Amino acid sequence: MNALAATSRNFKQAAKLLGLDSKLEKSLLIPFREIKVECTIPKDDGTLASYVGFRVQHDNARGPMKGGIRYHHEVEPDEVNALAQLMTWKTAVANIPYGGAKGGIGCSPGDLSISELERLTRVFTQKIHDLIGIHTDVPAPDMGTNGQTMAWILDEYSKFHGYSPAVVTGKPVDLGGSLGRDAATGRGVLFATEALLAEHGKSIAGQRFVIQGFGNVGSWAAQLITEAGGKVIAISDVTGAVKNINGLDIAKLMKHSAENRGIKGFEGGDAVDSNSLLTEECDVLIPAALGGVINKDNADDIKAKYIIEAANHPTDPEADEILAKKGVLILPDILANSGGVTVSYFEWVQNIQGFMWDEEKVNRELKTYMTRAFRDTKEMCSSHHCDLRMGAFTLGVNRVARATVLRGWEA
Ligand SMILES: NC(=O)C1=CN([C@@H]2O[C@H](COP(=O)(O)OP(=O)(O)OC[C@H]3O[C@@H](n4cnc5c(N)ncnc54)[C@H](OP(=O)(O)O)[C@@H]3O)[C@@H](O)[C@H]2O)C=CC1
Ligand SMILES: O=C(O)CCC(=O)C(=O)O
Secondary structure, three states: OOOOHHHHHHHHHHHHHHHOOOHHHHHHOOOOOOEEEEEEEOOOOOOOOEEEEEEHHHHHHHHOOEEEEEEEOOOOOOHHHHHHHHHHHHHHHHHOOOOOOEEEEEHHHHHOOOHHHHHEEEHHHHHOOOEOOOOOEEEOOOOOOHHHHHHHHHHHHHHHHHOHHOOOOOOOHOOOOOOOOHHHHHHHHHHHHHHHHHOOOOOHHHHHHHHEOOHHHHHHHHHHHOOOOEEEEEEEEEOEEEOOOOOOOHHHHHHHHHHHOOOOOOOOOEEOOOOHHHOOOOEEEEEEEEEOOOOOOOOOHOOOOEOOOOOOOOOOHHHHHHHHHOOOEEEEEHHHHHHHHHHHHHHHHHHHHHHOOOHHHHHHHHHHHHHHHHHHHHHHHHHHHHHHHHHHHHHHHHHHHHHHOOOOOOO
């Protein structure tokens, strides 16, 4: 199912459970602003190349809009729209004072040189600089982007507006980035998984994990789960998938991946078919790459008891229904991966205060926020007799709806 159709379907179900006024429901779904820009750059070989960039600013009822920028060849308007909408509900679930936005450029970052990526990022920033800002819309990294990308945006934006470190988060620590932001989404995944397992009398130790994606989120999740005593038995990235039922050596896999631009060829396990990774025998499945990967075609074959959505919208609504019938518990994206934007909030707060927290404080606060978001979601599950996805959606949508009405929304 199309990402926007899937996200909107979940939103409408939550609106129904909350008994939301139909006009308010319609207004909450419509994005505040959709930006599309053409970014033309000279390539290293002297030819010109053109890429389409997007920024969708979905909602700002609770504060400045917030969300990552993705560089990927599949970036298209509907998906960016869906991701921006998810950010609105996610920041509300985390109860941080933000709305939601998302951006992206349709490109294959692996095929561009560092200087081409820099030129592309600077041109994109030139085209959107007057629509983002510390109190309007604050970008961060997502798939295919990283701290360096944020540093270029910061620098380009600052040429127009003066030095403004708080205009982006997820930037390098040397430029005012927060300690702990790099690991934050993976660490948040760990905390959320711990909270879910604890409800069932279990802990990370002794559970078998399968992870799709070995980038920022997947690799940190794998490291932290291993440190907590979990056994990561299979991992995939674009180059392939590797499995070891005794547990993969994540430190060695990190080294191999950095040296070989991917996990293909890693000798600490058996190469397996990437397409069957999601249906491997395990206790906990963590999709940490693309959206829509768990769908009606593979949901019935999934053997995990728990799915922790580290990626955004990895599960289609049709798959949700199939998995619910099988008794598989899903910790939804807007809760499970909210650790990244939560520490982005800490980073923004530190920049505005001109003060730096130590990493221990960042991680401690992150745990408090993740545990609170989990508890608040469970309360919505109890009061609306719904699953965790609807618990999180009703929590987020209700908070945004209340802020919207309080600010003076009129039907
Ligand atoms: N970064 C963040 O703070 C946050 C990210 N997220 C979400 O987490 C997910 C991952 O983001 P992030 O880790 O930042 O992105 P990265 O670009 O750092 O990593 C993405 C990973 O996914 C892999 N991948 C891409 N396509 C496939 C595929 N078809 N099969 C298997 N693996 C694949 C990539 O492989 P390769 O490297 O070989 O290309 C890479 O290992 C996204 O859905 C993102 O929206 C959510 C919240 C915050
Ligand atoms: O850190 C942020 O601001 C946003 C992270 C993000 O894009 C996401 O949570 O999907």
